[in-house]
Amino acid sequence: MKRKTIPRQVLILGFVSLFTDMASEMLYPVTPIFLTAVLGSSMAVVGIIEGIAEVTAGLLKGYAGSLSDKIGKRSIFVVIGYGLSAIAKPLPGIIPTIPAVVISRTTDRVGKGLRTAPRDALLGSYADGNSGAIFGFHRGMDTLGAVIGPLLAILLLYIFPDNFQLIFLVAFVPSVCAVVFTLLVKDRKVPAKKRAQGSYIDFWKTTSSKYKSLLALITIFSFVNSSDVFLILKTKNIADSSMLAILGYVFYNFIYALASYPFGRLSDKHGKNIIYGGGLLVFSLVYFGFAILEETIFIWILFALYGLYSAATEGISKAWVSDLVPDERRGSAIGLLTMLSSFAIMLGSFTAGILWDKFGSTIPFLLSAVVSLVIGMIILAIKKS
Numbered sequence: 001m002k003r004k005t006i007p008r009q010v011l012i013l014g015f016v017s018l019f020t021d022m023a024s025e026m027l028y029p030v031t032p033i034f035l036t037a038v039l040g041s042s043m044a045v046v047g048i049i050e051g052i053a054e055v056t057a058g059l060l061k062g063y064a065g066s067l068s069d070k071i072g073k074r075s076i077f078v079v080i081g082y083g084l085s086a087i088a089k090p091l092p093g094i095i096p097t098i099p100a101v102v103i104s105r106t107t108d109r110v111g112k113g114l115r116t117a118p119r120d121a122l123l124g125s126y127a128d129g130n131s132g133a134i135f136g137f138h139r140g141m142d143t144l145g146a147v148i149g150p151l152l153a154i155l156l157l158y159i160f161p162d163n164f165q166l167i168f169l170v171a172f173v174p175s176v177c178a179v180v181f182t183l184l185v186k187d188r189k190v191p192a193k194k195r196a197q198g199s200y201i202d203f204w205k206t207t208s209s210k211y212k213s214l215l216a217l218i219t220i221f222s223f224v225n226s227s228d229v230f231l232i233l234k235t236k237n238i239a240d241s242s243m244l245a246i247l248g249y250v251f252y253n254f255i256y257a258l259a260s261y262p263f264g265r266l267s268d269k270h271g272k273n274i275i276y277g278g279g280l281l282v283f284s285l286v287y288f289g290f291a292i293l294e295e296t297i298f299i300w301i302l303f304a305l306y307g308l309y310s311a312a313t314e315g316i317s318k319a320w321v322s323d324l325v326p327d328e329r330r331g332s333a334i335g336l337l338t339m340l341s342s343f344a345i346m347l348g349s350f351t352a353g354i355l356w357d358k359f360g361s362t363i364p365f366l367l368s369a370v371v372s373l374v375i376g377m378i379i380l381a382i383k384k385s
Contacts, residue, residue: 006137007126012184013078013119014141019178020082021145023089023171024108025253026153028146031092031101032229033242034164039098048350049098053105058342060113065335066203068118069328075122075185081115082182084108086175093168104168113342117335124322124330125188131322132272135315136264143260143310145174146253150246157243203332211324213382215337218317221280221375222344224368226352231290231306234361239296248303255307263311264319272320273382279312280376284369291365 006014035045064081068074088107092100120135127134153167160166204212228249236245267275282305289302318334325333352364 006134009186010123010126010134010138012181013123014138016078016082016178016181016185017138017142018145019174019181020085021142022149022152022174023145023178024085025146025149026167026171026174027089028150028228028249030153030164030167030246031105032233033236033245034092035098035101036233038096038162038164039101045098045353048353049102049105052102052346053109055343055346056106057109057113057116058339058346060110061117061342062335062339064114065117065121065331065333065338068121068331072189072328073187074118074331075182075187077118078115078122078185079179079182081111081113081119082175083179084111084114086111086172086179089175090169090172093165096165116338117331120318120322120334120338121327121331122185122188124318124334125327127319127322130265130268131319132264132267132275132316133261134264135319135322136261136267136311139264139311139315140257140260143253143257147250147257149174150250150253154243154246154250203329203336207329207333208324211321211333214317214320214324215340217375217379218337219340219344221372222341223348223351224371225283225345226348226364226368227345230349230352230356230361230364231303234290234365235299235303237361238294238299244296244299248299251300252303252307252310255304256310259308259311260315264315267316267319272316272323273379275312276316276320277376277378277380277382279309279316280372280379282306282309282312284373284376287365287369287372291362291369 035049064077068077085108088104088111091104091107094100123134123138124131149171152170156167156170157163232245232249235248236242239245239248263275286302286306286309289298289305293302317337321333321337322330352368355364355367
């Protein structure tokens with residue numbers, strides 16, 4: 001069978017995400033270290049900040065996804081969403097305080113909330129029996145930026161030791177490049193009579209049981225899939241090195257970027273449930289590892305496996321949802337998924353932070369490992385559609 005090519009609009013959205021993630025991932029591994037080592041924040045505060053950021057994004061993902069279905073336009077949400085994120089990036093570099101970090105992260109997540117579901121719905125509209133490959137390619141481009149970004153951060157920290165504020169300022173540059181690319185994004189025309197009407201309640205009444213079951217399972221998993229900042233901080237504790245913690249995160253994203261497109265194509269061929277369920281089993285193994293292993297050498301193995309988990313789940317979950325709903329309802333379906341997942345991640349991040357502060361890191365990692373193992377087995381048992 002001839003391999004389908006990646007459409008031009010998917011390529012453009014890929015470059016938008018590459019530059020945005022380059023900027024975001026310059027800051028993502030640095031922010032928790034900046035909060036704890038420079039600003040004196042506790043783990044619970046880190047969890048709260050990440051939770052606030054995620055729930056803000058989550059609320060808007062649901063609303064923006066549904067609204068984009070109703071008006072039949074996606075690109076306007078892409079332009080505004082990426083623009084807001086660009087504006088927010090340099091704030092902690094200008095005002096190095098905890099409130100500034102909260103405002104920056106929240107504004108950045110507002111932008112993410114506005115753009116995510118409409119953008120993913122647009123990606124899904126270009127799929128022709130290859131949704132896994134489409135979303136896998138996009139995740140690969142996105143994550144390539146997540147490799148380049150932390151490497152730039154490391155270079156800056158090497159030249160300007162402990163100057164975290166400079167990294168926040170430099171991150172503004174690739175953000176602007178991303179906004180320029182968003183101006184090239186075009187909508188696929190949707191006839192007015194096909195545009196979705198009604199609320200999420202109406203959508204829920206008419207959507208399939210397969211979508212509802214998948215939504216429930218992913219939401220439960222999201223509760224134990226707390227923010228990746230906890231992996232970074234655990235690595236810093238094991239290795240006693242901020243630089244190694246960031247390098248481990250870069251290595252994870254490198255594996256993630258390499259595997260996303262191949263895993264997407266495999267999911268088109270063998271079924272989304274096989275690849276996604278297998279990814280959750282790998283997640284479980286990684287979190288068991290972080291719970292019990294204390295040797296630095298294992299960090300590299302665990303981050304490599306974590307990259308495989310992300311490649312097998314992040315884009316594929318949206319491709320799976322995209323396959324289960326019609327195009328005119330795709331924004332609502334992906335928006336509801338990402339909204340509920342964000343709520344669950346918020347609660348999970350806060351819970352993980354509290355458990356870490358009170359009982360140490362082992363308990364939250366073990367909890368995540370056990371729950372993800374059970375959900376992974378359930379998803380593997382689902383028959384291919």
